[in-house]
Amino acid sequence: MSALPDGSPGSRPHSPSGEEGPGTAETGPGGRRPKAGRNLPVAIGAGLGMAAVVLASLLIQPMAFLGLAVIAIAVACWETGTAMRRGGKNVPVYPLAAAGVLIVVLAWFGGATGLLLGTAVGVVALFVWRLSEGATDYRTDVPAAALVLVQVPFLAGFVMLLATSGNDAARLIDGSAAQVLIMLFTVVLSDTGGYTAGVLFGRHQMTPTISPKKSWEGLAGSVVAAAVGGSVTLWAFFGVSFPLGVAFGVCVALAATLGDLSVSLLKRDLGIKDMSNLIPGHGGVMDRLDSILMVAPVAYVWFRYLLG
Structure with a gap:
């Protein structure tokens, strides 16, 4: 930060x-x-x-750094999702925060593969969530939620890759x-x-x-x-x-x-x-x-x- x-x-x-x-x-x-x-x-x-x-x-x-990253990304996802909801976009704030945590944790333990896997799971979860909300504003709500997912936890995952690329991140x-x-x-x-x-x-x-x-x-x-x-x-x-x-x-x-x-x-x-x-x-x-x-x-x- x-x-x-x-x-x-x-x-x-x-x-x-x-x-x-x-x-x-x-x-x-x-x-x-x-x-x-x-x-x-x-x-x-x-x-x-x-x-x-x-x-x-x-x-x-190093695990303390991972803990800080998890907290920071969860809060950043919550902040951005909440701001988008105030702006009229129906995005799932807490599912986004949970997906953000998943992405950075998988990037920490699984490297680039974990980062991609976590992001894919998060995107799929967004689509599943949106199915229950009906068709109204579907074309804007899903891209807005995906933007948060990419702009916050996905990009943050590269910090995790840097932090674990040595023999010992500690x-x-x-x-x-x-x-x-x-x-x-x-x-x-x-x-x-x-x-x-x-x-x-x-x-x-x-x-x-x-x-x-x-x-x-x-x-x-x-x-x-x-x-x-x-x-x-x-x-x-x-x-x-x-x-x-x-x-x-x-x-x-x-x-x-x-x-x-x-x-x-x-x-x-x-x-x-x-x-x-x-x-x-x-x-x-x-x-x-x-x-x-x-x-x-x-x-x-x-x-x-x-x-x-």
């Missing part, structure tokens, strides 16, 4: 519609940019606390925990760089119809920060060459931005600011996972096939 609220060191400013960004391309009276809309001390404290828990679970007890020196930590650290750097560059230099809107406060300057800051941080950490842990590390960081920054935008688009469509208010200063669990979920398969491809 990202240690930063809305992918930033403090928070990314929100528009009235709830859209956030790594920086702001909009200016207030006198050309001054609006300040962040969250309680920064509370948000930073909560973010650091979450980061410490995740770090400890990865380095000390120890950093075996590589698997290091892969997860490097991925999370690079996402945090991307968010921090994007927020800083956006606040300082943001002038040009990147996606005005999706997330008005995202700027091209913020995206540039994300790419630079992730490229530098990714290359340094990959070299330090695995001896990866700097050009490959830079490419890894750029891919992470772009994927993180895409994940952020996809959830922003969903929230704009549903007319909400945050998925929930479970985490002080951060919103909901899904608001913290948006970037990480999209980065996970990208990082998996890099570590599994491109970096060896």
Whole structure:
């Protein structure tokens, strides 16, 4: 989970519609940019606390990390399903949460095969559930539920694949925990760089119809920060060459931005600011996972096939 609220060191400013960004391309009276809309001390404290828990679970007890993942994905599925129901989509909130747990557990113990099997079972369960609800809105309810299943637990399954790809997921020196930590650290750097560059230099809107406060300057800051941080950490842990590390960081920054935008688009469509208010200063669990979920398969491809 990202240690930063809305992918930033403090928070990314929100528009009235709830859209956030790594920086702001909009200016207030006198050309001054609006300040962040969250309680920064509370948000930073909560973010650091979450980061410490995740770090400890990865380095000390792998089953604790699995437990954290199960809880986070179940809650994220519940949040997203509940938000969709408020938006008029008849999706099964608790079956979705149960399917999310099944997918991440099967990915942890069964690898890629388990991930695919769990996702297939979850999709079939959605169709079986919908049979009892009749034909009304069938063509919209099933895709909405399937979207939650793919966007949350399926993508999260790639984090499980990274965490168990070493000889022993409990120890950093075996590589698997290091892969997860490097991925999370690079996402945090991307968010921090994007927020800083956006606040300082943001002038040009990147996606005005999706997330008005995202700027091209913020995206540039994300790419630079992730490229530098990714290359340094990959070299330090695995001896990866700097050009490959830079490419890894750029891919992470772009994927993180895409994940952020996809959830922003969903929230704009549903007319909400945050998925929930479970985490002080951060919103909901899904608001913290948006970037990480999209980065996970990208990082998996890099570590599994491109970096060896």
